[in-house]
Amino acid sequence: MTKKASAREEALELLAGRTAFGAAFFDVAAEALVVGLDYRLGGVTRLSTDRKSVELLSLYDRNGKGAPGGYALAGTPCTKVYRAKADHRHVFISGSAAKRYSNIAGMGKIGAACYRGEVFFGPDGRPAGHVFAAGTRADADNADSRAFFRLVSQRVGAEYNRGLAEQALKQSELRTRAAEQRLRDAVESLSDGFALYDADDRLVLYNRKWMDLYGYSEEDLRPGIVYEDLVRLDAARGAVAGDVDAYVRQRLAYRRQFGGSFDLQLKDGRWITIREGGTSEGGIVGVQTDITDRMEAIESLLGEKDAAEQASNAKSEDLIKISHELRTPLNAIAGFGEIIKSASFGPIGNPRYREYAGDIVAAAHHVLGLVGGLLDRAKDDSSALALQEEVVDVAETVRAALVFVREAAASKRITIELYLADDMPKLKADPGKLKQILVNLLANGVKFTGAGGRVMVMVRAGPDEGFVFEIADTGPGIAEQDIDHVLREYGRAQNAGIADEEGTGLGLPLAAALAALHDGALELDSAVGFGTLVTVRLPWERAVFNESGRRASV
DSSP states (O other): OOHHHHHHHHHHHHHHHOOOOTHHHHHHHHHHHHHHHTOSEEEEEEEOTTSSEEEEEEEEETTOOOOOSEEESTTSTHHHHHHOOGGGOOEEEESSHHHHOTTSTTHHHHTOOEEEEEEEEOTTSSEEEEEEEEESSOOOOOHHHHHHHHHHHHHHHHHHHHHHHHHHHHHHHHHHHHHHHHHHHHHHTOSSEEEEEOTTOBEEEEOHHHHHHHTOOTTTSOTTOBHHHHHHHHIIIIIOOSOHHHHHHHHHHHHHHOOEEEEEEOTTSOEEEEEEEEOTTSOEEEEEEEOHHHHHHHHHHHHHHHHHHHHHHHHHHHHHHHHHHHHHHHHHHHHHHHHHHHTTTSOOSSHHHHHHHHHHHHHHHHHHHHHHHHHHHHHHHTOSSOOOOEEEOHHHHHHHHHHHHHHHHHHTTOEEEEEEESSOOEEEEOHHHHHHHHHHHHHHHHHHSOTTOEEEEEEEEETTTEEEEEEEEOSOOOOGGGHHHHTSTTOOOOSTTTTTSOOOSOHHHHHHHHHHHTTOEEEEEEOTTSOEEEEEEEOGGGEEBOTTSSBOOO
16 A cells, blocks of 8 residues: 555544534544645635635644634635636646745745645535645645545535534524414413414413413323313313213314304303314314303393393283273273263253263273273283394304303303304394293203203304204203103103103293294204203394395304
8 A cells, every 4th residue: 555545544534533523523624634645734614705715614734833714715726726617626736836826824834836625515506615735745636636635525515514504403493492482472471261282182382371261280281182181181170970981072073073162161150262263284273261251241231131121021011900900990981971972861951961971982982092002012012922023143142041041050060061153144033032942942951951961052054054053961861752742832751850850841842932933943852861952943044144245243
């Protein structure tokens, strides 16, 4: 083996034997060039942005002398390196190099007799810098020296680009962490509860408000917890009575099928509205708003409204009674006047008495007409089967009906779940009678559901189905042979859990009658041990749209 071959072997071992990165690797590469070529200087540079100068990333001098930190390219052999064609990247200059290029990296001071240089490229494919070596003895160009130099140059280029990629990655990670922190700060500042799930239904992001609403602790929310585990955690804490697996399946089914918002009453009596939507990656984002104050305000307003209605009904009843009491004496006055007018018991001495008698009869009949009108109006106001149709806000009516069963449900620890589809039109209906339908059905659901059970209210609307109101409970259910019976007036089921409850048996028949008044229908689906589902359907023709032709928002 020749001396030069042995030197190149030593240089390659130097490159392979030291684990170094970045600037440390460039130092190794510069030293390897000097050792492998038996030159005085070896260096690695980086090209400036204006491409007129270079910065020395590393310079190795066999004699240990210092060197400048950079230099201009003009007038140096390095200029040839950057001008070299693609098929002749390696630049070799021999002879009196020190005389021609005495100002580069101390070449004149060392008396350089030969020079080699080659560029390396950045990620964009453009020259990023170059590797060079200078010797004090004349040298001949050959394939082995070029191959060795090319290997070092390529290794330098690879390490340079790896360093850039690593730096870009670190900067990207810093930007990502900063963006994530900004997002977390924004989510934490929300006054509503917030939770984000990925496409696999794993909890990704949430805030303290969401934890407080559901009573979760940091220990509960282990990394990667899925929605199903949270539902089971709720069940384990008493959110459901009976078959936990069935409850979990039902909740997951609702989650897959339902999109929009729904109201939920928590065990402590608070109400929250949950709004859910999908993300572009297939996940689900949910926002929970505490609406307890709003529900209490609605309850207060409805109480005042009911008091006003009761006062109005009392006035109507009093008017009916007074009208009846007035009609009796007025009929008597009219009768006596007719007798006097017709002189039924003989002639009247003065003709003017007969004239006055006629006036009495006319006045009596006039007052009777007024009283009769008042009586008819009072009867119309108190009629149970006369529709007074208006444009009804479906969501508002449903929530108003829920208020009537709120306390009864809370006293039995019954969870009430409300699912309202988005973008429902308003409805032309009698608001009082529509509310009466819902109150009757909700009251039945709460009455016949055991402690710790659930009552679910689902409302949707569309051209194919019309307006659909579904009320489901986890009560004892109704035997198949009793279903037709309970839909008749005073009809009641006889199975355990129902027969023991007080009631007249008028709730379902009245609800069915009121639905029929609206051109709709009531359906009952139930089985012993599986609860009851009551569905009221009203025709799509009752949908009310705004002036632009769009559905009037609820």
